[in-house]
């Protein structure tokens with residue numbers, strides 16, 4: 601039986617890099633995408649089976665390149681079985697100090713980039729009557745917190761889109777796994793945009809003390825291989841989803857006191 605193929609965006613660092621290494625270790629063939637070719641080559645070289653990995657540089661805002669990227673991806677191994685949508689950027693700024701350009705940028709990268717790549721790959725999944733979209737959103741894809749207005753909105757939007765896709769294509773054997781991490785020790789806050797579009801360049805304390813990307817990748821592997829519908833990954837913060845569901849008034853009050861920056 602041929603090895604399964606997973607295509608991972610945002611594979612040049614953090615969660616995506618750790619996931620690429622985990623899936624390679626588990627015997628998957630891996631297609632690594634992000635913007636920086638040299639970083640993708642480094643990750644490929646550090647995977648368990650570099651010969652079963654391919655790099656495919658891709659910018660999530662360059663949606664007009666996606667048809668070609670899908671053709672190239674399918675040319676590598678003849679198929680894609682799992683698309684792990686992981687690439688994205690975060691934000692650290694109050695709504696009142698955030699320009700609309702920054703709001704749009706968050707949506708372009710996190711939402712429209714992911715949606716466009718999905719639409720380009722979907723015909724392949726429909727043709728073979730199988731495939732899985734695994735989507736890294738966030739706990740703030742389930743609730744909003746201060747300093748992350750458009751980041752949170754972009755991740756919420758992904759839940760709406762992919763829950764719909766799951767329902768529309770259930771009969772064609774297309775699975776959707778929504779992955780909602782909490783605080784993971786990566787450069788996500790360092791790379792986050794501020795209100796004027798500049799890069800924050802600082803490590804948040806929550807991320808600095810968060811779960812390791814390797815542990816997160818273990819949980820992602822488990823969620824994907826078991827075809828779970830939705831998972832929450834992280835420390836105590838993942839229970840906020842439950843608190844919101846069971847005690848919405850209390851949760852809204854707690855959020856007004858949140859010290860998240």
Ligand SMILES: NC(=O)c1ccc[n+]([C@@H]2O[C@H](COP(=O)([O-])OP(=O)(O)OC[C@H]3O[C@@H](n4cnc5c(N)ncnc54)[C@H](O)[C@@H]3O)[C@@H](O)[C@H]2O)c1
Nearest residue numbers: 610612613614615659660686687688738781783784786788
């Ligand atoms: N680290 C956390 O605490 C945390 C929590 C919840 C969700 N997430 C999500 O996890 C995913 C991975 O983030 P991370 O924590 O590993 O941070 P990271 O900054 O290390 O990784 C982000 C990845 O996305 C890629 N990327 C960014 N903009 C891109 C673009 N325009 N085109 C192509 N690739 C692009 C980067 O090159 C990088 O590979 C993101 O979607 C992020 O929102 C992270």
